[in-house]
Amino acid sequence: MRTKICGITSVEDAMNAIEAGANALGFVFYEKSPRYLTITQAQEIIKQLPPFVEKVALFVNVSPKEVNDTCKKVGATLAQLHFEVDEDFCAQLEIPHIKVVRAKNKEDISQFSEEYRLVDAYCEAYGGAGKRINIEWFDGVDCSKIILAGGLDPDNVASLKKYGFYGVDVSSGVEISHGKKDPNKVKEFIKNATT
Numbered sequence: 723m724r725t726k727i728c729g730i731t732s733v734e735d736a737m738n739a740i741e742a743g744a745n746a747l748g749f750v751f752y753e754k755s756p757r758y759l760t761i762t763q764a765q766e767i768i769k770q771l772p773p774f775v776e777k778v779a780l781f782v783n784v785s786p787k788e789v790n791d792t793c794k795k796v797g798a799t800l801a802q803l804h805f806e807v808d809e810d811f812c813a814q815l816e817i818p819h820i821k822v823v824r825a826k827n828k829e830d831i832s833q834f835s836e837e838y839r840l841v842d843a844y845c846e847a848y849g850g851a852g853k854r855i856n857i858e859w860f861d862g863v864d865c866s867k868i869i870l871a872g873g874l875d876p877d878n879v880a881s882l883k884k885y886g887f888y889g890v891d892v893s894s895g896v897e898i899s900h901g902k903k904d905p906n907k908v909k910e911f912i913k914n915a916t917t
């Protein structure tokens with residue numbers, strides 16, 4: 723499984739995750755998040771990162787223009803959209819994007835196999851809350867284009883391998899405190915997800 727470490731707020735945490743083997747890093751552009759970064763802060767981190775790592779910019783309830791402008795300014799390679807968007811919205815995006823399904827029940831995850839999606843547990847805060855998704859909802863589902871998020875941690879990630887998820891995404895499960903990653907937990911998470 724590919725791994726994304728979300729809610730990166732420092733170069734140190736970014737480099738630790740990359741050295742541990744992370745495929746993608748997430749940067750949160752949602753002001754109400756404890757992991758919120760300004761454009762300047764994100765630029766400062768992303769410009770120091772090596773190539774071949776996906777830099778993912780996370781958004782909640784913004785316009786296509788804000789997604790495009792922010793991604794270009796900070797050097798993000800993928801936009802992650804944590805809110806409902808329609809075809810017209812997506813057509814205006816100038817960089818690749820992935821939609822997030824904030825799943826409340828099994829029906830929410832059963833009807834999409836054509837596009838890659840990030841499936842997160844529904845929570846009022848939009849993400850990064852450590853809320854576990856009900857894994858049984860994925861029984862019998864083709865998970866090959868799903869990135870799973872929501873309440874994952876180094877101890878529970880290995881048990882997901884049998885589902886064949888494209889990837890897994892974690893934030894609070896590898897933190898010391900909101901916005902500060904624990905390098906040992908990050909390493910353990912990636913090892914358990916990938917070996």
Ligand SMILES: O=C(O)c1ccccc1NCC(=O)[C@H](O)[C@H](O)COP(=O)(O)O
Nearest residue numbers: 728755848849850851852872873893894
């Ligand atoms: O991390 C945040 O604070 C956040 C805020 C608003 C929208 C999304 C946010 N994070 C999204 C992520 O991709 C998280 O990794 C995902 O929700 C899983 O979080 P966790 O359950 O804490 O591992």
